[in-house]
Amino acid sequence: MLAATLAVAMAALLGSQPATAVQDEDIDFDTTEDLYQVCSVEPGAAEYVPASFACRGFIHGTIQYHDAVTDRKKLKRLICYPKTATIADARAAFVAWAKKHMDDETLMNEMPVVGLVRALADKYPCK
Incomplete structure (x- = not known):
């Protein structure tokens, strides 16, 4: 399901008109700043729907992998989110964190x- 969602999102992104916030080179998700540019597209922008799908898919895949690895291998969790947390909550946490750290080239790269x-991990630290 996730792969299908990502495929649809990527096809829509590649077929949409380039916008200021999301350019073709950002779609590769090479850096944290690239992810921020995609995840911070505002509702109402022409590229919002495909960017939103791409962002949600990336977040969802990362969280699933984290959960699977830590649960199966009995590894220390890095993120301890409450059961009530949503992908939208994760997106908001990431966008806020990235805005705060935009001047840090090391983190953004x-x-x-x-x-x-x-x-x-900053938003949902493990005790």
Whole structure:
């Protein structure tokens, strides 16, 4: 299901008109800043729907992988979110964290999965 959602989102992104916030080179999710550019597209923008699907798919995949690895391998959890947390909550936490750290080139140039995990661990730390 996730793969299908990502495929549809990516096809829509590639077929849509380039916008200021999301350019073709950002769709590769090479850096945390790329993920931020996609996840911070505002509702009402022409690219909002495909960007939203791409962002949600990336977040969902990262969280599923984190949960699967930590549960199956009995590894220490990095993110301890409440059962009531949603993907929208994770997106908001990531966008807020990235805005706060936009001037930190080291953080913004990391792999996006690292930036996302940093943001979620900051929002939902494990005790």
